[in-house]
Amino acid sequence: MILQLLAPAVLIGIATSGILLATPYLYAALGEMFGQISGVLNLGVEGIMLVAAFAAYYVVYSSGNLIAGLAVAIVVGALMGLLMAFISITLKAEQGISGIGVYLFGLGLSDLLFRVTIGTPTPVNGFPSLQIPFLSDLPVLGPVLFSQNILVYGAFLFVPFSWFALNKTTIGLKIRAVGQTPEAADSLGISVAGVRYLTVTFGGAMAGIAGASLSIALLNIFQQNLTSGLGFIAVALVYFGGWRPLRIMLGALLFSMVSALQLWIQTLGLGLPSDIAGMLPYVLTIIALIFAARQIVTQPTALTKPFERGE
Amino acid sequence: MIQSVELKNITKRFPGVLANDHINLRVNAGEIVALLGENGAGKSTLMKILYGMYRPDEGEICINDQAVTISSPNDALRQGIGMIHQHFQLVPGFTVVENVALGLKSSRGPLTDLDVVSRRMLELAKQYGLQVDPSAYVWQLAVGQQQRVEIIKALYRNASLLILDEPTAVLTPNEVDEFFNILRRLRENGHALIFISHKLQEVMAISDRVTVLRGGRVVGEVATRDTTKQELAQMMVGRQVITRWEKQAAQETEPILRVQNLTVLGDKNLPAVKNLSLHVCPGEILGIAGVSGNGQRELAEAIAGLRRATTGSITSEGREIANHSPAHIIHSNIAFIPEERMLMGVVREFSVAQNAILETHDQLPYSRYTFFNFSAVNQTAARLVNDFEVKTPSLETPIKVLSGGNIQKLILARELERAPRFLLAAQPTRGVDIGATEYIHRRLIEQRARGTAILLISEDLEEVIALSDRVAVMYEGEIVGVLPPTTPVEELGLYMAGAKRA
Amino acid sequence: APTAQPTAAPAQPTPASAQPTTASGGATKPFRVALLMPSAKNDLSFSQSMYDALVNVQNEMGKDKFEFVYSENMFNVSDAAAAIRDYANKGYDLIIGHGSQYGASLADIAPDFPNQSFAWGTAVDTFESKGIKNIFAYTVASDQGGYVEGVMAAALSKSGTVGYIGPLPVGDGKLTGDGFVAGAKATKPDIKAQTVFVNSFSDVAAASQAAQTQIASGADALAGTSQNMVGAVSVAKDKNVLWFGNDVDQSSLAPNIVVSSQVYDWTLAIKGIMNNIAQGKRGGEVFTLTLENGGLRMVNNPAFKLPDDVKALQDNTIKGIIDGSIKTGVQ
Amino acid sequence: MNRFDPRQYNFILVPLVAGSLALLVGAVIIWLLGANPVEAYIAMLEGAVGSPNAIADSLVKSGPILFVAIGICIAYRGGVINIGGEGQLVMGALGTTAVVLTFRELPSIILIPLALAVGFAAGGFWAAIAGFLKAQFKVNEVLSTVMLNAIAVLFMNYLLHGVLMDPTELDNAIHIPQTERFVLTADLPRLIPTRLHAGILLGVIVAFLVYILLWRTTIGYRIRAVGYNVIASEYAGINVGRYQILAIALSGALAGLGGAVEVLGVNHRLFTDGSATGFTGNAGFNGIVAALFGGLHPLGAIPASFLFGALLTGANSMQRTVQVPSAFVTMLDGLVVIFVVSSQIWAKRRATRRAIAEPLVQDPTATTIQSDITPS
Ligand SMILES: Nc1ncnc2c1ncn2[C@@H]1O[C@H](COP(=O)(O)OP(=O)(O)OP(=O)(O)O)[C@@H](O)[C@H]1O
Ligand SMILES: Nc1ncnc2c1ncn2[C@@H]1O[C@H](COP(=O)(O)OP(=O)(O)OP(=O)(O)O)[C@@H](O)[C@H]1O
Ligand SMILES: [Mg+2]
């Protein structure tokens, strides 16, 4: 059984679909990471992704303009992020629960809008794959790595970008400070709320791209609950990766590859019942969380704690 | 550059409290003004107003005789006001230079310029004697060094007025001396300083003028050279305060607590207590002196059962308690006054009565078959509140509303109620004003007289000397000397700094 | 136990419209139907197949003769039961619980409304054995369509591998898959026919990943059931792999690659039920859609150029299933 | 000590206002959808409480919400956030189902309590996993419970098209993922001749028991101590890990009981739509909101859950009457959650102000008391 899974075709297959599905995870998880590092847990990513996925899909459906679709997804995602920021930062609501509210709201809203505007799932032409000259001609690696659509490349470029932004810029310094010791940042005149608004809104915009990557790049369709829990996994990946971009990327790849793996196990007729195989990614995530939880040093200690001066 | 800062008629109300009541205060360049007062007198509130963290209800702030509005720490920094809080405002996961650079405009636009900051920082450090490694992580630094980082942060931002809120509470005598040297150098350079402390000898040593607050009002203003410690205490509390205690000499008998060859790992998984041995006899106070971070906390936690002992033994009345559960240890007649009362000593949201039975709630008469007997609980709580003069509106009041001194009294009452054979008191008076400190000291001395063995861990050398029968100095996880309390402070300081061992 | 009996409800005031209405026209009152669906009415799948059937009937009979209302996304039985009772109180002539989970609630409620009819599916139990007389059941032999698709897929496949993607290994999704594999094997005994279930009716990304897996493992003709298959179709379209749809005609999703779809036409069941009611029989009958009775149809995509030999094979297979000479082997 | 003081839990007004605001936003959306909001909300009201049957339906709907909400009160007081209600409902229902299918000859008087007990235990076990991971490995329980939800549902699906499947389904080759209908002796008694079953009454009783547990017993005292302050609890000799696990396990057990009640009282069999939502109706999430609504007090959870059940039942009825898409109901649900959780700040502020200001203002020694505050 193991041997069959180690066949080159299978490994390449797993890698290919792993890289594709890692795309929405990367945008959503890295965006969420910024919010969490600054101290805000946004559990509403799933809802934001849904609304943005619909928005992008709708624009592309009605105009065919992919760039406009992506831009609208970003704006819509940012607005939803802003809503989440307002609830959790200004109104200091319990973040785990307000996230569920945003999720339900997004789930309902996206479906509602879809129903009143388009109604039935209709495919659109999404981002075409973009062959990178020369590199895409490489044997094996070429098709896997260098003939994807632009959003896939973008997702992987977002990884070093995030690392750089966090560790090499002044705003990165502020974000980390605000999530670890908001009082310290506050005493230096840094607006804790301001930084958090920024990161959560940015995270929303990224969740917007994540949604768009599904509806106008990977699946090229919209349907009720298109994301099916993807956003929640993205949130888990942030913990999994211990708030570090590279590890989050590894987590995203691992998760999406294990999802592919369990489908391969079925495809090859290896006799593991589909539901049991389907548990693999979740069980794996829990196991990984056990290890991630040990990395206390990087943990944003103020995560989920609203900041109040003088207490 | 600030020539003078003047607070005029500042009033600040909190729900139910008049924290500042028409306060006037002036400080000039090249001058250190000390602010004195009991706990809750309004010192920190006044300073937070000056630093823009609170808005005053009335009154105004003048800098160089010009009225200014300071509505955020940012404004304060812009005006040249810096504040060093009692609880350091540092990001522990950052390096020193990152902490300094935080929030500054960078010379490289959106990118950090840590090299530039690091260079300028070292210049400043040299000028004022504030040596610290820019690339070290803050969590790795000793408290005294962290404080230097705080000062550097303020100076880097061109602060010419520095507010120092209880800066010495966590320093050793030697560190205090160094710290005062830094303050003097700042004063010579034309900085203005406001200094808050509960320790009168420090006020006498460093300040030029003293302002005393009581109940939110200014009750006295004197030049330091025209006053004495006794007079200041009188102003603050309204009576004389005892700082020296007469007590019977302790008997050397069979010890109650015996620690042998104990090794305990710290948070970073390195040995924090190394092969340490000590014993405490009935009717004796053993004081542990030492700079914080030398293993005192880990020692206390190991005795309390909160931290594993990797080797060695801890016995109480001959029975092994090392690596037993906290519950087991509590039931072996051992009591604790933990270091951080708000964090460890009480459940802030619980009422006074509920906190009074924190360890004994599952015992008769407070509960039977897991069901509470509320009248028994309230009876005991009422008696403790009464006996220990805990000022509280009611037994139902959430304890977080009480003052630190009163919370400390309740903890003391609760622990002594259990008639312990051994009491571990860690920092029992940290941040507590002199009135309450005197009260707590008296209770400890009384308990000693009843034959309880007491292990006193304190960074306040004065306190250790005043209460202990023997003083053990801890340095880097070891006891480097057990000395009589009559040992000169300077010599103790040498032991504490690791420069000398017995 | 106190609850051994179905609720002894006080006789519900019988609504006016519960007077036997004739379905075949002539009467002044329209025939009124209420439909509860587990997902959305336009899910391109199970729910839509019933919704479309009602629209068909309405178009045929006219809005004045046939009225219907619906509740979507009613999978939750507690919600559905409330809705069923509400519709019954409002006097609908026929209340359809389009999902096998509604059976218990119908059996609970139906006896209180003896002058109205209820129907549910896919199921074969009308509760007549429990003395309930006003419940119909309906089901579908989707293995037949799956078989036809398997035959065609095998015939069209160049790689020698075909695949089926299902939601859960249950219900009509499983039947179709079993039929598909049987049909493919019957056509080319050495063909590889692989099935994958994605454990969800709604996870589009998972369906798309499953299609990628199938294609990467060599499949060049795929079939699938459930609303999330739009994700699989999208991948198939990208990779130019043939697709066979189920439940409804899916040609519109990808005109270039959709070969054929197995369409459930519940019109047959609806009309059968209405006829029964017109004759005064309010329940007790089971309707099964088959290729034979026309409730199941293979709808070929006009835009796809189906080779003549495959078309002939399709026709023969359908004929064989209808006359019983071909058995799907499923059951 | 902390007896029940309605004033202290006067959290009801604020969420009520918040809920109304959410409905107001909903009205605008209905209007945008081209329907008449007034008509819609009248239909909603009628559907929720317009007739004995409607009231019964609302109460039945609130059943699992109530059980989850009571459980959330315990978890929350113990400082654990349990997002795993969905999975725990599923596991509870599974446990109950297994009992009913195995011991079908037992008389009701034994079968029902046994089935409920196993559902309770199964939900508790499932939640305890998250508790254990938190206590032992510091795994964030928000995430582990979300993962455990997914696993529970897959597990249920696995059993439902395997060993638990109705044998007649196997014969029919249709393979509908459901069990056979339970024996009639396993049906929970009806309270009045509607769908209202005794499970709802059980929920109310359990709420009272949990109230007593939390505020009258040492177990509750420890759970709350741990919830407020882990370090102080440890110092006081409380085994923090054990009580964290206990809090979330009890919380999950109650959710499990909710699942048990739902299958025994409403569905009379177990089935799946491939997700949990279909069977639970999102009760695992709505229960959290209802708990907040009720001020995280088990007695507050009772009216809060009923309100929620009525809201959802009414919204469905509104869907039928004015034919707005069902997605609207989901969205309205989200809006209510958002508004209610956002309004907590006002409820909290009022409570704090009372706790700090009131006793001190009344007490003549107020100023002296405050005058020697030392924070640590
Ligand atoms: N944010 C606040 N809200 C309400 N009351 C407050 C607040 N901050 C301080 N107080 C109250 O104001 C009074 C003055 O407190 P303040 O902290 O200024 O005293 P302090 O002199 O600094 O005491 P200490 O010596 O203990 O540091 C106290 O009664 C305190 O309880
Ligand atoms: N929001 C609040 N409501 C009620 N009381 C408060 C509040 N904030 C603080 N207090 C009380 O006021 C006291 C002083 O609080 P504060 O934050 O000023 O600490 P501080 O000790 O004076 O500052 P520092 O330790 O830096 O000198 C605390 O003991 C606390 O009980
Ligand atoms: Mg102070």
Ligand SMILES: [Mg+2]
């Ligand atoms: Mg203080």
